[in-house]
Amino acid sequence: MNSYNKYKSIAIIDVSSEEKRRRQLQIFDVLPIWRWLWCQLVKINIEVDFLEMHFSINEQSFVLRKKYDLLLVYIEHYIPEWLSSFFEEIRTGENATDIFLCGFLPTIKMKEMKEKFPFIDNILTGPLEVSLMQLCDKLYSVLNTDIVFSQYPKEGNLSDNLQIEYKRNFLSSTVGIIQSSIGCPKMCHFCRYSKFYHQFYPYIYKQYPMQEVVEEIKKLVVDYNVHFIKFMDSNLLGSGKLIYKRAYELANALKENDLHIIFAMHCRSDSVTKEVINILAPVGLKYISMGIESMSIKQLERFGKQEIVNTHWEAVNILKEKGIFVQGYGILADPLITRDELLENLQGLYKLSQEILIVLNEKMILYTMTNYYKNYEKLIPNKRLVESSLGVVVEYDFSDEWCSKYFRYIEETSIWLQQMAVNLYRKMKNQRNANDYMKRAASYRLEALITIANMNDPDDFAVEKIKNDTIEKIRKMR
The missing domain is CATH 3.40.50.2300 (Response regulator)
Structure with missing residues (x-):
């Protein structure tokens, strides 16, 4: 005790x-x-x-x-x-x-x-x-006092001295981080986050009262002069009928409190509708990150996304029309991916990269607690428990012959080009808009990966040439 x-x-x-x-x-x-x-x-x-x-x-x-x-x-x-x-x-x-x-x-x-x-x-x-x-x-x-603590997410009032310390500890940048919900109403098959909350959080998904959320935003704006808010929720709007309701509540609360902010949020592509974005764009929505995950139909089915490729495109087009910057997250390979699915995914992500910034996870992290593992465990070759995860994470080989033999070139090239693009950007004397630079660099990277995936028998020499040619394209960007 x-x-x-x-x-x-x-x-x-x-x-x-x-x-x-x-x-x-x-x-x-x-x-x-x-x-x-x-x-x-x-x-x-x-x-x-x-x-x-x-x-x-x-x-x-x-x-x-x-x-x-x-x-x-x-x-x-x-x-x-x-x-x-x-x-x-x-x-x-x-x-x-x-x-x-x-x-x-x-x-x-x-x-x-x-x-x-x-x-x-x-x-x-x-x-x-x-x-x-x-x-x-x-x-x-254990205190002999009537003081009670504020229920999360309300932080409560601080003395002047503590406000100074708060700003020094948490507001070193001009960005304020806000959480308006906990958990996720969905259960994507690869996601350990949603599985964790479904298993260990009694409500599975909970949206905090909007007035409490906006009070925290107001504190950042009024007390600390922070006007760029990043919502760190895994699913800000929720799902189904909650989506429109939550968007309306947020927009209405910001207007009522006369809060003029710019904000970024994360959501699923099927949460993006014209009605919802028409509500949020006028009150400051400028950046969205979305879990694209894949542009392969079969891979999306294995992931349990309940979205289709057209859903991603519809969301991108709606957001583009409103001038909202989009960052889409993609997973290139899961244990059961075929070479044809890999090409389908890469080509779809490349087309998307002409419109949005694509962020890649080259190889899906496989958690033993997920539905993906339970559904396909017997089909996954050469599973090895990762010791540093106490067996929660599993390393694996691919079931597809080409992927098993050559995907390492895709993974190594993607990681190397990303690191080189970041390093080159940092060295630029006249740094252009970071988002636009990384968007174009990601597009070049995907183009290189498609070239490798189209090779029947890639080798070190051929891949090295592709890497060098691609980094030269990125270097010449102005």
Whole structure:
């Protein structure tokens, strides 16, 4: 039984963000749920810091033991190699810091986590929107006070001094991150996120009251002069009749509060209708990210998307008409993809890339908890459990002969061209619009991948020439 009244200083490490930093990937902002937790705890004089691994493991652990009573570690679906050594250092010597784990992997594999890290003091299970609320409840319950914490997503009021600290910690850029819903009403077969919420969140999907959401937006606009809002919901509008209703509520609330913002959101392509976009565009919708996933009919069926290729095109055309920038996410290959399906997907994504920015996941991450795995497990060749995921993630080969032998060229070329395009952009003296640059670079990349996929027997020499020719095209962009 943990004595929660001893925790006066808490350090938080987001392992997934830390790994992104190590690989020099973009970290957009601290998740709203972490901002909310910080706000609730500083009100009761608990110090909260978000740590980055700037020092060696030994140095970082020394700082932790000396300064913090509790280390809260958020883990998604991989355990990085450095984490075990880090924990061991924290637990040695005097003034050992308590360790709590939370997130996807500690919830799914609680037993295995306890076996791997027997010295862990507690595991907070469930989505963060559940587990961190429970942590707050524990920390508040030991206080002899009438103070109550605000229910997420309401952060509540802060003193002038805390407002200054809030801005320094969470608003280093001009972008404000907002969450207006939790979970996802759909259940795409490849998606571990929706499966996680369907299994561990009692409501499966919940939209927060729009007035509470807009109050948080208003605070960012009025108190901190932030006018670009990014909704981080996996599915902002919901599904079915909720879509139009939610769009209307958001637009109406922004108008009533006289909030003039620009905002970005994520949604499915089947959520994009003329009626919905006509409501949202006038109140600031300028950017949309959509889960295209595939332009192959059979692959979309395996993914359980309940969308067709025409749905993607209809959404793109509606958004183009309103001048809304679109970023579409695609998955090139799943274990059962055939060469013909790969070409169909690449060619469809290439055509889309003339209109929108395509972001590629070259190879689908296969989770053992998903419906995809349950549906096709017996058909997937050479499955290997990934040790760092405690068996939640599976590596695999392809069932198709050409893909099994040559897809590595597609994957390696795609990743290399993306990295080179980013590096070239950073070196430009007169940097053009980043979105337009990456959109054109992605189109060239897809063109190169189609060339490789059309080869019956690609080899190192031929692929290297394609890579060099493509990067030369990207280099010449002005």
